[in-house]
Amino acid sequence: MKSIGQYLRLSVLLIFALSLFNCGGSKVEATTENKRVFPVQVVPVVRGNVENKIAYLGNLEAYRNVKVYSTIPTKITELKVDVNDVVKEGDLLAVVDNVKIKQGVLQAEAGLKSAQAQYENMQTEWKRIQKLYKQNAVSQSQYDAVKTQKEAAEAAVNQMKAGLQSAREQLKDSYIKAPISGIISSRNYNVGDQTSPQLPVFSIVQMDRIKIKIDIVESQVSMVYPGLKAYIKVDTYPGEVFMGKVDKVYPIINPLTRTITAEIVIDNSDRRLKPGGFARVEIVTTEHENVLVIPNHAVIEKTTLKYLGGGLSNSEIKTDYFVFIVQDSIALMKKIQTGLSSDNKVEVSSGLKMGDLVVTIGQYNISDSSLVQIVEEGK
Structure with a gap:
């Protein structure tokens, strides 16, 4: 019995020790877990x-593109510029055949001179007849006849002046000049070609500024207005961002597309950007600074x-x-x-x-x- 009791006591002690060991092990694991770094x-x-932006796609366009026509359907006699030439407003671009026009100007000048001389003679006669009429020295019919001749001479002078002005304007038009400053982007005639009212002689583009037209969806129309900052990226210069701004927003929504057109303008004084290129535009609608x-x-x-x-x-x-x-x-x-x-x-x-x-x-x-x-x- 004594040995059995000893065995029981040893068993209890062993179980107790094992339980303590297990509990201690859990605490070690928990402590290790808590200290994990x-x-x-x-x-x-x-x-x-931080900026809130909306993105659109568009094409680069010249800020202005002007087609220059000859108002006189005749032959080109001189070409002063060619494609890629830089011109200023008023520069001479070309001359059309104006020989007959110059002759017409000379004839008109001579005709005006003759009409003025005749008018001066009639003025002298008119003063004389007025004096005689007051003295009852001429009849009413004579008085009226001279008056009519004087008025006809005056009308002839005015008519000749108008004719001379028209001839001079036509001569002026024979010298085709640049209506704007820019770059010659196209030339459609050679010397000797006959001009046509349907085909311009030149096209001039202004490239110191570039514009991009984009179509704003109806839900974002209220977010876009002139003056907003814009970022522009083009394939020609990957990784580079150009700065621009919203220049204008058209007043009417397109009923077919439910969009409204806006124009973005970019400074291009270095002329790096070329019209016709593809552009990605981000318009900054909201900006919070220094946050x-x-x-x-x-x-x-x-x-x-x-x-x-x-x-x-x-x-x-x-x-x-x-x-x-x-x-x-x-x-x-x-x-x-x-x-x-x-x-x-x-x-x-x-x-x-x-x-x-x-x-x-x-x-x-x-x-x-x-x-x-x-x-x-x-x-």
């Missing part, structure tokens, strides 16, 4: 500008469904935004309020301060108060 990457909260910003991917969204009673139809979806910041190697979860978001960054209106270290990689592996080690600090 998670590697994270962080960036500091900084100040910057706290963090990378978009640092933000954790948590969506909850709150039942208000009466089934799923009577419920409310709520989304909250959180980030982890690191203080003394400890990750702290912070609820934040966000604002505008663009270009992989988001505005933070509350919940963070300048310089806070926000976790950007590793945030989904940690929880509030986790031990962390910063392996890299971004900018």
